[in-house]
Amino acid sequence: MILNRDTPQGINTSQGEGSAITPCVLMYRCVIVRAIMDALDVDIHAWGNARDNIIKDARDWFDIKDHHFCLICDYANLEPSFIVKKYNQLREANAKKLFRGKNLNKFLTHYICSFHEDPTMRNN
Numbered sequence: 001m002i003l004n005r006d007t008p009q010g011i012n013t014s015q016g017e018g019s020a021i022t023p024c025v026l027m028y029r030c031v032i033v034r035a036i037m038d039a040l041d042v043d044i045h046a047w048g049n050a051r052d053n054i055i056k057d058a059r060d061w062f063d064i065k066d067h068h069f070c071l072i073c074d075y076a077n078l079e080p081s082f083i084v085k086k087y088n089q090l091r092e093a094n095a096k097k098l099f100r101g102k103n104l105n106k107f108l109t110h111y112i113c114s115f116h117e118d119p120t121m122r123n124n
Contacts, residue, residue: 021113028076033108035061037086042104050105062087078112 021029026065037043038058044051061069063082074078 018093025077026113028072029112030082031072033105033112036108037105040090042096067111
């Protein structure tokens, strides 16, 4: 399962397909998307050492042992291992080259934000 089961029940009390995607959840999912883009060296508006540091820090961040990474995934209601797996798949597929001239941000945002769970289906 890709959704984080540790999310409090109160977050998902509304009905409908988008009920689990609250503004806060959306914001943290966008943080993950930005980090993926930084790690893939896509659309970074910095040069030289600053750019290199952004890329290195973003790549290092995708680690399920990193407390901050896991916390952001928790806030985004996503499992850290799922995000690491998807990041590695994008990296290995050379997504930067595949998406040249296309909007990777839009694709990733739509993809990451499409995961939801029907609140009535929770196993709590």
